[in-house]
Amino acid sequence: MSVVEKSKPRSFQEIILRLQAYWAGKGCAVVQPYDMEVGAGTFHPATTLRSLGGNPWAAAYVQPSRRPTDGRYGENPNRLQHYYQYQVLIKPSPPDLQELYLGSLQAIGVDMDLHDIRFVEDDWESPTLGAWGLGWEVWCDGMEVSQFTYFQQVGGHDCKPVSGELTYGLERLAMYILGVDHVMDMPYNDPDALIPLSYGDVFKQTEQEYSRWNFDIADTDVLLKHFEDAEAECQRILDAPAVDPKTGKKIIMAHPAYDQCIKASHLFNLLDARGVISVTERQAYIGRVRTLSKACADAFVQTEAGGAAA
């Protein structure tokens, strides 16, 4: 390790860059964020779909994530409606995944000799993805810094082999490492750069804008219509015959269908933030998204990437 790597990182982006370098060094494909609005890094097809089937896989990426109900107009020191997750998925889960994970913490400046790292039981379940796994939340000095999960089922399918999934809440982890109390005060780039930028310089205004839109302005009738359109389109895509008449090839469109599932899921989150979904309706909406994600998983395992014979 070079001196630079051993030293403490100085900015949010340096932590991200170090994680990218670390996991690239461990053999992961750094696949970049998915270009759609999602609630968590797990929704990226590089995790949801690729955790299915028998093909080996190793990917790492930053995923911008949106949770409309968590908007606080940029005022709350810890809560954001748009934030970043760092996601690693390795299939089959390697036997030294815990050690690899701890190595990543060291790489971003956590001194293992001074901190108390603990693996505290936390079973993961995503009702919208029809997925669950067992694992832990990882605590550093009493603070949850990551989620560590061995996927057992995704989209209603047993995971064989099992994927190991790591999710880092980047802002929270970075604030801790950089010793910052308010997320907006966190240095985004190097504080000694010609133009030093804080997290607030980059995101304060967008937090305000989206908070207002999410809570008060978003047109719920339109959102509802979009939800139904996405739901219908997802089904329509999957209902198309497997063999494409134009090319004569078997082309099952699992990914385009899954895009619609992602859309429906995010639209549901937006509707939820607008407060128009009652407690009883909530379950019904979650069930509708789960139906889509299961259908997409069913389709994906029929494809080559999903482990079906070509």
Added chain:
Amino acid sequence: MADLLLELFSEEIPARMQKRASEDLKKLVTDGLVEAGLTYESAGAFVTPRRLALSVVGLTDRSPDLREERKGPRVDAPEKAIDGFCRGAGVSRDQLEVRDEKKGQVYYALIEKPGRAAGEIIAEVVPNVVRNFPWSKSMRWGSGTLRWVRPLHSILCILHDAEGAEVVPFDVDGIVSGNTTRGHRFHAPDVIKVHSFDDYAGKLAAAHVVLDSASRADTIWNDATNGAFAQGLDVVEDKGLLAEVAGLVEWPVVLMGDIAEDFLGLPPEVLQTSMKEHQKFFSVRNPKTDRIEKFVTVANRETADQGATILAGNQKVLFARLSDAKFFWENDLRIAETCGAQWVEKLQNVTFHNKLGSQAERIERIAALAREIAPVVGADADAAEEAARFAKADLSSEMVYEFPELQGLMGRYYAAAAGKSDAVAAAAQEHYSPLGPSDDVPSAPVSVAVALADKIDTLTGFWAIDEKPTGSKDPFALRRAALGVIRLVLENGVRTSVGTVIAFGLSQNGASQPTSNDPDDYSGLDRNVDLSNFFHDRLKVYLRDQGISHDVIDACLAMPNNDDFTLLVKRAEALQGFVKSDDGTNLLQGYKRANNILSQAEAKDGVEYSYGADVKYADSDEERALFAALDTAEGAITPAMEAEDFGAAMTAMAGLRGPIDGFFEAVQVNADSEVVRRNRLNLLSRIRTVMGQVADFSKIEG
């Protein structure tokens, strides 16, 4: 004789599963060894976050040799039969022995099963236990099919005695048994080779692993309380938390930190709950101020800076958590000071049950019920109604949204902030009680009124929509609610007709009595009978635990006003005491005899003997004595029953024992004279009538 040491080394085992897992390991392995013919002197199981270990001491070296003689077919039996016998016994034809018996020559097989070495048995038992371990939740990992609670990394399995140690060789899905383990994840991650249990425990201790969970818990508790004591403080005891924390660390290091002054104004319960739920911190109280002023956290390691970094990190997380809590508390107080109007309004949008309306509607019903119940529990009706209206307001508060377990308690704080009386504030907290059979029952009248109203509304509501508990399914905890009503009534000596209160509750929930709006709607009546029976069943269960037998309860349930539970129980207690006494047992025999003779005669004659016994037809002293005794008893029992003095009634009945016994000894009921016979039967019927004022003795067994 040798000792077995087994260790299953894995990734972190959830704290809540550890104790059970160590017990299961011990039972399953030792049972397997014994079943295979080995014996042992003692066994002990141990668990840490990363390992399950078992030590079996004084294990026999081999299972005993077994010898079995098996009788086969006659020598002249068909070939097929003889071959089949050989196959079954596992011997060849030339190993058979021929013996002369009465019926002729018969084949015998001698089957010898030599004992097996302990190692061989262990190598069979342990993999089997690992593959079928009863984890409540288990998982697969990597490409394997083995299931364990979290990935299993290594298995240490050695047999050792004074001469040395040997690995018991086996393989579970690619995990090969060995004689090594590892120490603490950070302090001593390298491989450690062990040759005995003492060596294992000692080397682990040196490698920063305390193997025994009880000693980890002791260390934590002692260090925490000593540290607190030195500063004149007390650690708030929490056994559940202690066990959990002991399951999160292999090398406990206790650290004590301060709670920032800003947060000391929060209710102590809020501090305690927030610290426990989110951080697994112990609360440290200052007995002088009675405030929670510090916390104890338990780290899993030592550090060069004596935990300073760890403590600072924990303190920072706590600061963020408590900032949230303080924010909720202050927002809530602002709303509480306006009497929580906003909260009550919000409850209109919260569905209680889709067939039973919103929480707000439910509160209306509870308020009306509380008014109705108030006079019988000695509460002011206005106060009861006011309390009922405020009691659920805290469900809309931010604090209860964050910490549901603080419901009720926050209601009490917010009621006080709203300027409500102490009685109303106490009811906000106490109206949920009793939650379980060991939970305290409130005694303040307003609390009792609201607690009863809350439970009666729940019961009558679900009865009205026909959502009753069935078998083991009781999703709305209706059995608990009924037991709550019973305990509230009995422990406060409440005198009321529960049936009337149920009728009120049912009609509010849309199941009417015929007398209300619709004269033809009897739905409420059936449900009232059904719910009353449910209460009686719960009451039987409750009283059985108090030592009152089911037949005594039945004898009392058959009496009028059986929906006045306090009266019912008073009667049952007196009766239980009486039937156990010598007089009671004998009187019961006399009663049964009288009742049998009477029932038979009534069946035969087709009439009911119930009236008109006249002393002038009595022809013996014993018969006249019974007349006199019944007059005396009746004269005492009638006023005693009016005064509900069951003790006096039992004493009066005891006076009947002698005369009844004397009567049956001296008098033949079926006399030749029909007049005399009828008179005697009518006399027997008086026994039934007089005693029947107290209870239905025909229901009592024995």
